Amino acid sequence: MKTQNIMIVGVGGQGSLLASKLLGRLLLTRGYDIKVSEVHGMSQRGGSVVTYVRFGDKVYSPIIDKGEADFIVSFELLEAARWTEYLKPGGKIVVNTQRINPLPVIIGAAEYPENLEEKIRSAGIGLESFDALSLAEKAGSAKAVNIALMGRLSKFFDFSEEEWLCAIKESVPEKFLELNKKAFLLGRQA
Amino acid sequence: MKKLMLGNEAVARGLFEAGCSFVSSYPGTPSTEITECAARYAEIYAEWAPNEKVAMESAFGACLAGKRSFCGMKHVGLNVAADPLFTIAYTGVNGGMVIGVADDPGMHSSQNEQDSRHYARAAKIPMLEPADSAEAIAFTKEAYEISERFDTPVLLKMCTRVSHSQSVVEPGERVEKSRSYEKNPQKYIMMPGNAKRRHPVVEERTRALLEWAETWEGNRLEAGESNDMGFITSSTSYQYVKEAFGDRYPVLKLGMIWPMPKKKILDFAASVKKLVVVEELDSFIEEHARNLGLDPVGKDVFSPIGEFSQNLVKELLGEEVPQGKALEENIPQRPPVMCAGCPHRGLFYTLAKNKITVMGDIGCYTLGAVPPLAALDTTICMGASVSGLHGFVKALEGSADSKTVGVIGDSTFMHSGITGLVNASYNASNATVIILDNSITGMTGHQQNPTTGMNLKGEPAAAVNLEELCRAVGIRRVRVVDPYDLKETEEAVKEELAAAEPSVIISRRPCALLKYVKHRGPIAVDTEKCRSCKACMKIGYPAISMENGKAKIDNTLCTGCGVCAQLCKFGAL
Numbered sequence: 001m002k003t004q005n006i007m008i009v010g011v012g013g014q015g016s017l018l019a020s021k022l023l024g025r026l027l028l029t030r031g032y033d034i035k036v037s038e039v040h041g042m043s044q045r046g047g048s049v050v051t052y053v054r055f056g057d058k059v060y061s062p063i064i065d066k067g068e069a070d071f072i073v074s075f076e077l078l079e080a081a082r083w084t085e086y087l088k089p090g091g092k093i094v095v096n097t098q099r100i101n102p103l104p105v106i107i108g109a110a111e112y113p114e115n116l117e118e119k120i121r122s123a124g125i126g127l128e129s130f131d132a133l134s135l136a137e138k139a140g141s142a143k144a145v146n147i148a149l150m151g152r153l154s155k156f157f158d159f160s161e162e163e164w165l166c167a168i169k170e171s172v173p174e175k176f177l178e179l180n181k182k183a184f185l186l187g188r189q190a
Numbered sequence: 191m192k193k194l195m196l197g198n199e200a201v202a203r204g205l206f207e208a209g210c211s212f213v214s215s216y217p218g219t220p221s222t223e224i225t226e227c228a229a230r231y232a233e234i235y236a237e238w239a240p241n242e243k244v245a246m247e248s249a250f251g252a253c254l255a256g257k258r259s260f261c262g263m264k265h266v267g268l269n270v271a272a273d274p275l276f277t278i279a280y281t282g283v284n285g286g287m288v289i290g291v292a293d294d295p296g297m298h299s300s301q302n303e304q305d306s307r308h309y310a311r312a313a314k315i316p317m318l319e320p321a322d323s324a325e326a327i328a329f330t331k332e333a334y335e336i337s338e339r340f341d342t343p344v345l346l347k348m349c350t351r352v353s354h355s356q357s358v359v360e361p362g363e364r365v366e367k368s369r370s371y372e373k374n375p376q377k378y379i380m381m382p383g384n385a386k387r388r389h390p391v392v393e394e395r396t397r398a399l400l401e402w403a404e405t406w407e408g409n410r411l412e413a414g415e416s417n418d419m420g421f422i423t424s425s426t427s428y429q430y431v432k433e434a435f436g437d438r439y440p441v442l443k444l445g446m447i448w449p450m451p452k453k454k455i456l457d458f459a460a461s462v463k464k465l466v467v468v469e470e471l472d473s474f475i476e477e478h479a480r481n482l483g484l485d486p487v488g489k490d491v492f493s494p495i496g497e498f499s500q501n502l503v504k505e506l507l508g509e510e511v512p513q514g515k516a517l518e519e520n521i522p523q524r525p526p527v528m529c530a531g532c533p534h535r536g537l538f539y540t541l542a543k544n545k546i547t548v549m550g551d552i553g554c555y556t557l558g559a560v561p562p563l564a565a566l567d568t569t570i571c572m573g574a575s576v577s578g579l580h581g582f583v584k585a586l587e588g589s590a591d592s593k594t595v596g597v598i599g600d601s602t603f604m605h606s607g608i609t610g611l612v613n614a615s616y617n618a619s620n621a622t623v624i625i626l627d628n629s630i631t632g633m634t635g636h637q638q639n640p641t642t643g644m645n646l647k648g649e650p651a652a653a654v655n656l657e658e659l660c661r662a663v664g665i666r667r668v669r670v671v672d673p674y675d676l677k678e679t680e681e682a683v684k685e686e687l688a689a690a691e692p693s694v695i696i697s698r699r700p701c702a703l704l705k706y707v708k709h710r711g712p713i714a715v716d717t718e719k720c721r722s723c724k725a726c727m728k729i730g731y732p733a734i735s736m737e738n739g740k741a742k743i744d745n746t747l748c749t750g751c752g753v754c755a756q757l758c759k760f761g762a763l
Contacts, residue, residue, distance in 0.1 A: 012526060024194040024356055034194055035322075036356040039298060045557065045633075046732060047526035061433035062322075062355035062426070065501040067512030082521045085514035102524035106735050107562050107727060110522035123515055142746060 003056035010075025096132035144183035151187020202227030204330025209367035212252035218264030286337035310448035408445025420462025531702030531749030576610030615664035667693035710750030
């Protein structure tokens with residue numbers, strides 16, 4: 001199988017590491033070669049973060065380059081706009097419409113661009129937007145936004161609901177399992 | 191059973207399987223998880239040392255006692271440990287000893303982009319360089335075999351993309367290893383007479399290793415469909431080359447970066463029409479090839495700066511690369527920031543407000559350099575705030591009050607700030623050192639340190655009392671402030687700057703992200719009272735913004751630290 005590329009982008013602290021862990025667990029059950037590249041350290045302190053997930057018959061590079069991503073899963077709208085160049089022609093962006101102002105915007109040194117969803121779509125980029133934060137809150141915690149996003153992403157893959165739920169079980173602490181399952185299903189139905 | 195493993199976790203697995211039983215390290219991105227993961231194995235004793243030099247010497251002691259030992263650090267940590275490194279190269283080992291060092295090309299989390307491969311050649315120590323997690327396990331185990339067979343410490347070189355990438359591994363079983371200690375002064379006491387006899391042993395060892403490197407399977411030849419071009423590469427650059435070209439061209443993948451084979455490289459070069467060396471940072475392999483009389487494509491095409499990628503390799507060799515669509519839009523940057531509720535914020539606000547020159551250090555508080563606080567003047571390396579401050583105020587002694595302080599975290603102070611403070615006390619400079627005691631090593635992800643009262647395994651441990659320590663080195667003026675209290679903090683800073691002797695202010699409050707820290711909960715805005723003066727915005731707090739001309743608090747972020755409320759003259763917060 002040709003290598004598939006998924007980028008997970010967001011703001012440090014939003015839980016992208018758990019999302020990539022979940023994807024890794026899921027993909028491993030099918031025997032793919034997998035590489036997941038994460039960012040630790042300074043960038044995690046509220047900065048822009050990106051995680052690369054690649055799978056296929058044989059994966060060499062741990063990173064995804066410009067024009068290579070089949071999917072970009074974005075935890076935040078501005079971050080989706082930041083990384084569009086990495087999307088392959090015909091690729092898809094799955095985005096949580098939540099808006100988190102970066103510090104330059106907060107202190108008035110820069111402006112958060114308006115109508116970003118529209119702008120991304122009119123550039124001919126496939127965009128699936130939804131309010132993952134509300135779904136996560138509905139499931140019981142704003143922190144489950146990562147799993148709600150995975151739910152939405154799951155619609156584009158041929159893994160069964162059961163396989164996804166099994167991977168979630170292996171990835172989250174027992175006491176948060178029900179909450180995360182709920183967030184996943186809400187995202188999958190969205 | 192196949193598993194996905196982070197490169198660093200795989201090194202820890204390799205330590206476990208190789209029978210390593212002693213690990214001493216100092217945390218540093220991207221190396222930290224090796225030691226954290228090693229600590230999860232009951233068979234391995236693992237600890238955080240106060241700094242990399244102590245860690246390496248401790249690991250050496252354990253290997254001398256006959257155990258397989260390890261110490262791990264980031265690239266700049268190896269500078270701190272360079273002193274023992276160059277001499278244990280002479281003594282060799284008893285039990286195997288492996289030194290893990292993780293470079294950070296692209297400087298995701300570092301203050302420089304040094305290439306640690308030079309240390310292998312300079313210290314005459316073999317260096318292995320894994321390219322993914324499976325190799326991280328295999329090479330870690332191989333490193334111990336080399337260490338004991340050739341009587342040498344072995345460097346295991348990681349980098350961010352190998353350390354922090356997960357890939358598929360198949361874990362194996364542990365094999366217990368240990369030797370007994372026998373006194374051997376000629377080998378282990380490195381005074382000149384003995385060291386003179388050891389140096390030829392080291393040179394002979396390198397010769398033997400070189401011979402071994404010619405046949406070791408870790409220096410692997412991969413066939414290609416065409417010999418128009420051929421690559422010599424290693425580590426993550428190997429992955430980019432293979433991603434870019436697949437099996438089109440032959441590749442000589444080096445798993446051992448020092449000493450490097452000669453015949454293998456010459457034979458490979460002779461088999462291809464154009465020889466290309468792909469390596470991140472310096473021209474280490476390329477120089478070796480040039481010394482062998484070859485003339486490869488190398489740093490004339492590939493930059494010594496930053497990380498590579500598959501597209502970069504392709505493009506620089508004249509191939510088409512995929513293109514994406516960038517939005518024609520000004521996308522504001524999102525730099526890392528001090529967290530909501532961070533205790534450092536109140537202190538940096540105070541320093542910025544009083545226009546104080548600030549000698550910075552390495553840790554979360556380096557983010558005090560980010561606008562709007564922009565409170566720092568310099569950051570060099572671990573401990574440089576204290577010693578740099580001493581030099582700065584000494585140089586300006588007698589001139590107008592320089593209003594300069596040094597800021598250093600609790601862990602960094604224990605790492606190498608204390609020696610600077612001894613200097614300030616002994617050589618009597620009018621230095622004001624502020625220890626930012628947040629009771630944890632923050633930036634690398636909450637590691638315990640000698641001041642926290644806990645060890646790496648989470649057990650209670652002796653805690654260094656910072657006040658008593660500072661007094662013990664001769665500092666008479668030592669005081670503790672709560673950085674959430676702006677008035678108290680400002681008073682302390684002004685008074686200590688005015689004092690005609692060295693002083694220490696301990697700015698003490700635990701990191702807001704620590705699980706045991708209880709927060710008061712979000713602050714409410716009284717929009718009637720808010721006069722839109724934006725005084726509360728001066729602290730660069732991610733939870734405060736202005737909406738319709740009034741302050742607005744993000745309830746999901748705000749911890750209720752109350753620093754903003756102290757800035758509001760109208761009681762709106």
